[in-house]
Amino acid sequence: MDSAEENLKLILAKKYPGLVVECDCTNPKTILIRGVMSSSASRWLRLKLLVPNYPHLNKFQLYVQHQLEYKCYTSHNLPVHDNWNVEDLLANLWELMPGGTIKDVIKVTSRPKSNIYEEILELHQPLDYHLQLNDSCTRIRFSRFAEMDQHFFELELPTLRLLEHSLPDCVPLATMLSKNVRCLRDALDLYQKLLEDLRPFYDTFMDIDELCHVLQPSPITTKDNSRVFPLKERVYLKVVIADPLAYQASMSLQIIGPTEEVAQLRHKLNDGLANWDTELDMHKNLLRVFDLCYFPMPDMSENHKDKGQEQDQDEHCNICFVYRLDNGQVPLVSCDNARCVLKCHAACLKEWFNTLMDGKTFLEVSFGMCPFCKAKLSTSFAALLDD
Ligand SMILES: [Zn+2]
Numbered sequence: 317m318d319s320a321e322e323n324l325k326l327i328l329a330k331k332y333p334g335l336v337v338e339c340d341c342t343n344p345k346t347i348l349i350r351g352v353m354s355s356s357a358s359r360w361l362r363l364k365l366l367v368p369n370y371p372h373l374n375k376f377q378l379y380v381q382h383q384l385e386y387k388c389y390t391s392h393n394l395p396v397h398d399n400w401n402v403e404d405l406l407a408n409l410w411e412l413m414p415g416g417t418i419k420d421v422i423k424v425t426s427r428p429k430s431n432i433y434e435e436i437l438e439l440h441q442p443l444d445y446h447l448q449l450n451d452s453c454t455r456i457r458f459s460r461f462a463e464m465d466q467h468f469f470e471l472e473l474p475t476l477r478l479l480e481h482s483l484p485d486c487v488p489l490a491t492m493l494s495k496n497v498r499c500l501r502d503a504l505d506l507y508q509k510l511l512e513d514l515r516p517f518y519d520t521f522m523d524i525d526e527l528c529h530v531l532q533p534s535p536i537t538t539k540d541n542s543r544v545f546p547l548k549e550r551v552y553l554k555v556v557i558a559d560p561l562a563y564q565a566s567m568s569l570q571i572i573g574p575t576e577e578v579a580q581l582r583h584k585l586n587d588g589l590a591n592w593d594t595e596l597d598m599h600k601n602l603l604r605v606f607d608l609c610y611f612p613m614p615d616m617s618e619n620h621k622d623k624g625q626e627q628d629q630d631e632h633c634n635i636c637f638v639y640r641l642d643n644g645q646v647p648l649v650s651c652d653n654a655r656c657v658l659k660c661h662a663a664c665l666k667e668w669f670n671t672l673m674d675g676k677t678f679l680e681v682s683f684g685m686c687p688f689c690k691a692k693l694s695t696s697f698a699a700l701l702d703d
């Protein structure tokens with residue numbers, strides 16, 4: 317890395333701590349700056365800035381998140397000066413952005429009330445949400461939001477410190493509240509705005525939860541941003557949405573199963589991703605990608621009904637002999653030998669190998685062979701270990 321880039325990193329760290337710079341190793345002139353930038357007025361922008369001829373600004377592409385979509389800006393629709401560099405662009409960005417693009421979620425508008433308990437009385441709106449106070453009036457809980465009735469959040473009074481909430485943990489709610497909220501009304505507004513912004517994220521998972529046999533997580537909560545469900549016999553799909561506020565941009569898909577099948581399906585997936593139809597929901601897109609009419613669902617025929625529950629005898633983990641672990645994991649790991657029917661939990665396999673070979677890297681060594689038949693284990697199962 318040359319000194320100009322080192323310098324840029326320093327500037328970003330000092331002035332824009334929410335932004336990071338990435339370099340393209342194949343092309344040393346190309347850099348990507350991405351992250352969140354805030355103004356002194358407590359407003360923020362999520363952006364990606366691609367500079368192909370760094371340190372020159374020419375041919376730059378700036379993507380700014382508006383609601384859930386990124387809008388692209390170049391020198392054609394942004395009035396930048398010819399002699400500007402990256403730093404100048406960032407310094408003037410707030411003035412250049414058209415008014416509507418700036419995320420106004422956290423714009424501080426209200427003045428703090430002199431007495432927080434006075435404010436609580438004003439916030440009583442039983443049609444929109446449920447409001448509860450504990451006996452000593454030190455905790456307030458908002459819950460049962462209209463149309464989003466599983467959601468809640470709880471604050472300490474009078475400090476407004478966040479105690480509990482129902483949003484995914486990757487949404488930095490505590491930081492947002494502590495930075496931008498001066499009264500209870502602000503906190504409630506922020507939370508309701510976030511619920512609205514997260515609606516597409518929850519809608520995306522709604523069809524998956526209904527029409528796929530979601531195995532993990534279990535139970536599914538409003539905090540979960542991933543799903544694992546069967547794609548076919550012994551093969552599973554793991555969907556992760558890293559940033560629920562930009563769900564289409566941050567979605568990742570992993571195929572988990574025996575090596576050969578995973579390799580074949582990955583080809584399909586790569587082709588399918590190129591033809592992803594943003595008009596359709598994720599469930600329909602995935603069906604198109606894998607050329608399916610539906611995803612496998614549990615067998616509800618007469619034979620299986622009697623056994624009840626999900627604990628089918630042959631579904632047990634062959635290491636710990638349990639079906640579902642306390643953390644919600646089910647046995648999904650099988651080996652490349654199609655005749656070996658044994659399955660186990662990723663966590664159990666890890667533990668098993670740890671006792672056999674201490675000190676060696678789990679992913680390199682442990683996913684070497686099946687503990688039962690010695691056939692190869694696919695490295696795709698590593699994706700299950702983050703859960
Ligand atoms: Zn187990």
Ligand SMILES: [Zn+2]
Pocket residue numbers: 650651652653656657658686687688689690691
């Ligand atoms: Zn095996």
